[in-house]
Each structure stands twice: as C-alpha cells, then as structure tokens.
Amino acid sequence: MSTTVAYDVDAVRARFSALQRPLAFFDGPGGTQCPDAVIDAIAGYLRESNANVGAPYETSRRTDALIAHARERAAAFLGCSDEEVAFGPSMTGLNFLLSRAFARTLRAGDEVLVTKLDHDANVAPWLELQLDLGIVLRTVELTDEMALDYDDLERQLSDRTRVVAFPVAANSVGTAVDVRRVVGLAHSAGALAWADAVHYAPHGPIDAAAWDVDVLICSPYKFYGPHLGVAFGKRELLASWRPYKVRPAPNEPVGSRFELGTMQHELLAGFVAAVDYIDSLGWDAITRHERELGERFLAGLPAGIRLYGLPTMAGRVPTFCFDVLGLTPQETAKRLGERDIAVWWGNYYALETMKRLGVDVEQGAVRAGIVHYNTANEVDRLLAALHDFEI
C-alpha cells in the first residue's frame, strides 16, 4: 500500500529561522535560504572538528571523515560515484577550472556549442578559449516561447564539435531542457555534453549517470546549502585531463585533483546538511508543491503583465521572467521590495537570453522564482501587488 504524506509548508518553514520574517523570498534563483540544520552544521564543524587534513589527531581525523562523507553525499545527490565529485568555490570557478583542463586537448578550429538559454558562467569560459586558442563558438537558437531549438542544435553540430554546453534549466525564463536529447545529439557528433545544473538543482533530482552527461556543475547555495560549487565529471575524463594542481596534493580520488588548496571544510559540513534536508522532504513533495504554486501564479497573472517564456508549467521550472507594462523592471522590483516581496530585476547574467527577448540587456526583466518553502499566500501577495501596479 502506498501512502502520500501531505506536504506541510508551515512545518517546512519552521525549520528555517531565516524565514521567520514578513519578507516573501522569490529570490531563490539568486540563492536560497538555509535551514537551521545547515547553519548548525557549519558552526558545529568550526566548534568541534576544525583542522587541516591528514594529521594523526582527533579534529584532523574528523575532517578527513567529513570530506569523505561530503563526497558520498554529493555522489548520491548527483547520481555518480564518490571519486567523480569535485568541490570548488562556485560553479563559475569550477567551470573555468574544468574547461581549462579540458582545453589542453583543444585545437584551433575545434567547435563548442552554447545556447541562448545559458548563464554567462557557461559561456564565458569558452569565449576566453576562443580568444586564447582560436576555437569556434556557436550559439544555439531558441523558439519564440524560449524553448531550446533542438533542430538548430542538430544543424550546428559538425565533426569539429568538441563540447555542447547547456543549462538543465534556465535561470532567466525557467525553461527546462530535454537533457537526454541534448546528450544524445552531442554524443552523436562525438562531443562532450557539459551541463550547468545550477538553476535546476533546487527543483528536481539530478542523475548524471542516467543522463549520461560528461560534466555537470551546480551550486549548493541555490539548494539550501552554503556558498560553494560542486562538479561531476566522468571518471575516465577526469583521469585523462591534466589538472592545474600543486605537486604534493593527492591524485586520488580523481575528482580531488581539480580541488585547489585547502577546502572550505565548514561549508562541506553545511553541504551535507543541505542534502540531508532535501532527502528528508523528498523530491516528489518538493516538485508537487512548486508546481501547484507555479500554476497558481500563472493562472492569476493580470493582463498588464508581459510574461516571457513558456505560458504553462509544462517544460519549465517555476521561475518567471516578466515585465509590468509601463514600469521599468527596476521600478517594479523596488515597489515589490517596499511591500516585503523579494524579486530580482536585470539580466541575471543571461545575456543572450535577454537579447533574444528583445529587452534592454541592462534593464532586463523582473524575475520571481518559486521554491518549495514559498506559500500560496506569498504567491497571492505577489499577484495582488502586480494587479495594483497594472495600468
């Protein structure tokens, strides 16, 4: 017999001291709040286990154990093996690092595809390689509803394509990408599938092995953890690339070769707590609640709001990019802030997406992101404010 336990958003919110205030947090795409368990784990490490690695005393042994455990929890979260995990300062930092190591195998004229849905952190590392090595960068188009144009992707592949870099979900308009389809296309051309899972990670399970991606990077601060980056790379690739590393640092596990210097041990403790927190809720409950709130938002949008991107919850995560007609994005965000509603405005580093939307790249658009700790009441407050701003 299967039972479905009702999702109790109030009980969830009670686990976050940070949510005990009137501010409605629709800024998850820029970073989520941390449950107290994450904060306590960070403080607990510093209180009880703080040391460097590899020494024969209690706190150092604890630190070694913590790092091993963090790799296990990352592997479970990403759907890979422990040795395929690398921690780093941020997705951007890890992406420059891994792409640089891989680039030692690139030659002038080799091609890399990125998409118009990408955050610049998944574009700029390849742009720099275009300057440094003379690789060719191509950008995959979008449909008018801001879905990825898979036909265009296929057309742009060639026997020189070495990488297809893409987002699992877009941090701007919320489009979800058909990962298996992109991976299949990339592999059919003999290219690596290089996934940016930063925006997707708080919204659903990642399965690097089943998806068959070659590289995948995300950032725990977007999924209730601390400011940190975590990467997956297929073992045979990580083993074949020559890392930028200091000589005495270990070569095992293979992912650790891409971790520079002493790690942020306390943040790894927070990361473990964040993954445990998500496990305690389960993805089914998270995705169901987010979907309900997304549908509520879309159903209640007033006519004076121009929504960019997919008009229903099909093919997207609940991240909404829009404009209030007659107001600049900055003015809209400011007015919402005055009502204790936290949203972003601007381009959120999704430069090509903004150009494709035809909006001013500096002003961009307003972005409201829903995560599992948001409530129906908060969505209603946001909608009521937008109704009031309508001309």
Ligand SMILES: Cc1ncc(COP(=O)(O)O)c(C=O)c1O
């Ligand atoms: C889709 C996406 N990719 C990459 C990044 C960069 O992540 P990080 O801040 O960890 O470098 C962000 C940050 O907002 C993002 O939303």
